[in-house]
Amino acid sequence: MxxxxxxxxxxxxxxxxQKPLQVDPDADWATRHMAEEHHIGNFDPTSFFTLHDYDDNGFWDKSEILKTYGMTDPSAKDTPQEKKDEIIREIMKLMDTNNNGIVEKEEWTAFTQERKGTLPDFQTGPGHHWDMEMEYEIHHWEKYxxxxxxxxxxxxxxxxxxxxxxxxxxxxxxxxxxxxxxxxxxxxxxxxxxxxx
Structure with missing residues (x-):
């Protein structure tokens, strides 16, 4: 170099x-994701949805769901397609109540606030979705x-x-x-x- x-x-x-936030190991996946990927320790369901609506169109499509779970990051290159399909299938089963293949903001709100649902942990990590610099920054530089x-x-x-x-x-x-x-x-x-x- x-x-x-x-x-x-x-x-x-x-x-x-910035030092990483400390999170309860028993915290739900979204809480761990927000702490590890965004350095945010206090958030509400609406802000979570908006932050991960990458094209700001009011819904999550399949690519946004995969991106949120880190499946578009180079670190997920060895994740089998079956696992990615499982993530989409499970998220849609939980939230896509009108079966149109997307998660609309209203569906998310109903899932998180009315039904008190939380995003499942698919054991794929914290959901990397930054560029190379930011991923290095938050997952290595800040720690060491x-x-x-x-x-x-x-x-x-x-x-x-x-x-x-x-x-x-x-x-x-x-x-x-x-x-x-x-x-x-x-x-x-x-x-x-x-x-x-």
């Missing part, structure tokens, strides 16, 4: 440093590092993987920048139009 890259990352992570962390302290496998990804992104950005400067990119010319074929 370059010194400039470390400095940028250290500033970014050091500036937002702080604003006094030096480059030589970043020795955990999570640190090494995080900065490897930074290096890959930097290399890709440099490659694209070089291609952008070229007036003709030979690799982009179809073979049938090349003279050397």
């Amino acid at each position: 370059t010194c400039a890259a470390f400095a940028a990352v250290a500033i970014a992570h050091g500036g937002a440093h 590092h702080d604003e006094n962390t030096k480059e030589e302290d970043l020795i955990h496998p999570e640190d090494i993987e995080h900065f490897r990804l930074h290096d890959e992104m930097e290399d890709e950005a440099e490659r694209v920048a070089k291609l952008d400067k070229m007036s003709i990119v030979e690799q982009n010319i179809p073979a049938k139009f090349r003279k050397d074929v």
